[in-house]
Amino acid sequence: xxxxxxxxxxxxxxxxxxxxxxxxxxxxxxxxxxxxxxxxxxxxxxxxxxxxxxxxxxxxxxxxxxxxxxxxxxxxxxxxxxxxxxxxxxxxxxxxxxxxxxxxxxxxxxxxxxxxxxxxxxxxxxxxxxxxxxxxxxxxxxxxxxxxxxxxxxxxxxx
Amino acid sequence: xxxxxxxxxxxxxxxxxxxxxxxxxxxxxxxxxxxxxxxxxxxxxxxxxxxxxxxxxxxxxxxxxxxxxxxxxxxxxxxxxxxxxxxxxxxxxxxxxxxxxxxxxxxxxxxxxxxxxxxxxxxxxxxxxxxxxxxxxxxxxxxxxxxxxxxxxxxxxxxxxxxxxxxxxxxxxxxxxxxxxxxxxxxxxxxxxxxxx
Amino acid sequence: xxxxxxxxxxxxxxxxxxxxxxxxxxxxxxxxxxxxxxxxxxxxxxxxxxxxxxxxxxxxxxxxxxxxxxxxxxxxxxxxxxxxxxxxxxxxxxxxxxxxxxxxxxxxxxxxxxxxxxxx
Numbered sequence: 001x002x003x004x005x006x007x008x009x010x011x012x013x014x015x016x017x018x019x020x021x022x023x024x025x026x027x028x029x030x031x032x033x034x035x036x037x038x039x040x041x042x043x044x045x046x047x048x049x050x051x052x053x054x055x056x057x058x059x060x061x062x063x064x065x066x067x068x069x070x071x072x073x074x075x076x077x078x079x080x081x082x083x084x085x086x087x088x089x090x091x092x093x094x095x096x097x098x099x100x101x102x103x104x105x106x107x108x109x110x111x112x113x114x115x116x117x118x119x120x121x122x123x124x125x126x127x128x129x130x131x132x133x134x135x136x137x138x139x140x141x142x143x144x145x146x147x148x149x150x151x152x153x154x155x156x157x158x159x
Numbered sequence: 160x161x162x163x164x165x166x167x168x169x170x171x172x173x174x175x176x177x178x179x180x181x182x183x184x185x186x187x188x189x190x191x192x193x194x195x196x197x198x199x200x201x202x203x204x205x206x207x208x209x210x211x212x213x214x215x216x217x218x219x220x221x222x223x224x225x226x227x228x229x230x231x232x233x234x235x236x237x238x239x240x241x242x243x244x245x246x247x248x249x250x251x252x253x254x255x256x257x258x259x260x261x262x263x264x265x266x267x268x269x270x271x272x273x274x275x276x277x278x279x280x281x282x283x284x285x286x287x288x289x290x291x292x293x294x295x296x297x298x299x300x301x302x303x304x305x306x307x308x309x310x311x312x313x314x315x316x317x318x319x320x321x322x323x324x325x326x327x328x329x330x331x332x333x334x335x336x337x338x339x340x341x342x343x344x345x346x347x348x349x350x351x352x353x354x355x356x
Numbered sequence: 357x358x359x360x361x362x363x364x365x366x367x368x369x370x371x372x373x374x375x376x377x378x379x380x381x382x383x384x385x386x387x388x389x390x391x392x393x394x395x396x397x398x399x400x401x402x403x404x405x406x407x408x409x410x411x412x413x414x415x416x417x418x419x420x421x422x423x424x425x426x427x428x429x430x431x432x433x434x435x436x437x438x439x440x441x442x443x444x445x446x447x448x449x450x451x452x453x454x455x456x457x458x459x460x461x462x463x464x465x466x467x468x469x470x471x472x473x474x475x476x
Contacts (some may be wrong), residue, residue, distance in 0.1 A: 024300060026302030137215075186461040
């Protein structure tokens with residue numbers, strides 16, 4: 001079974017089988033899109049909520065506003081149908097809670113941005129493990145759409 | 160990223176880490192010995208993670224916000240075994256996991272290292288670089304690293320300084336990341352006589 | 357009778373370290389504060405002979421706390437113990453009323469020297 005690692009800012013996809021994995025979700029949000037009939041899975045590792053004008057050459061998956069549309073396009077490219085797509089989220093944590101840097105932490109901003117975009121595209125969120133103060137690892141099994149989330153010192157959680 | 164800028168950053172890195180190491184050594188009662196000259200690298204943020212040992216192992220991360228005449232952020236990241244070694248050296252305790260006292264010792268250590276680094280730069284530039292109370296996280300390297308980058312809103316490249324020490328036969332490794340805001344980096348450079356950076 | 361000291365620092369580890377040094381040298385630590393606000397409260401309550409004060413702390417920083425304490429007790433004997441040793445900060449602390457400024461990490465002798473000098 002091939003396992004593809006999706007690093008910060010990347011988007012990867014698989015059809016029928018394979019595992020899409022992202023390690024070390026801190027304030028980033030790991031997003032999966034799945035069409036269970038076409039067995040098409042796409043995973044993104046979103047870093048910041050909004051794209052920056054001074055970062056033109058950035059991969060689309062780096063920002064929520066460019067990443068979600070890019071993920072949808074990738075899913076369709078592999079044969080998924082947009083209306084069948086379902087999303088799952090993990091991450092968006094605040095690892096340094098005692099630093100009040102902004103009113104809403106980056107992690108929270110990422111989660112909100114992702115949710116807003118998914119809603120805009122009519123994609124339901126069917127599972128999530130977000131917020132808190134710990135890092136997460138997310139594994140997406142494309143064969144059946146199962147997503148497992150692990151954190152240090154915690155039992156794996158299926159979302 | 161031009162040569163002059165990189166050289167300047169490396170110079171800052173050397174001076175800053177020199178002071179931080181002295182402070183660390185004092186804190187450990189003179190038992191710390193620096194093995195190698197600090198190595199400063201300017202890397203795209205994704206490569207920086209690999210440079211620091213990958214994404215999955217557990218690390219301790221200290222993160223501060225800088226204010227005063229210069230705004231920005233600074234972080235220290237070190238692997239768990241180095242953290243254990245430091246706790247042992249600081250508290251004399253051997254624990255299977257990092258407890259409250261251990262966390263407190265690491266936080267103070269991070270605080271002193273970061274502040275010493277900034278004190279050195281302050282002396283050089285006559286600018287005020289004041290650190291906030293440090294945030295401490297013990298978690299997967301990938302998660303800590305991206306939280307630092309996102310918190311500092313870094314989009315492109317970062318300067319990572321790797322330092323290796325040995326104390327009482329134990330190898331300790333740490334990475335210091337200095338992230339001044341763009342405009343303020345220029346301020347620092349000008350104070351050091353470098354125009355147009 | 358031993359002189360009394362109030363220790364202020366946001367890290368438990370540093371409070372412990374200072375307490376050891378201070379008590380080993382004949383002083384009595386009567387209180388520990390973790391931020392500027394707590395320092396003010398404990399100062400009013402305990403009326404210590406001496407105070408050690410960190411600068412960078414949550415809720416209320418050390419400089420603000422020094423100013424507040426000096427307002428209701430201009431004779432307060434406060435020694436700053438901070439990693440933050442930059443000139444403008446030292447000047448600000450001393451202007452606010454601190455009697456000495458020790459930069460961390462400091463050695464035990466330097467702490468005791470300061471306590472003796474300021475305490476007398």
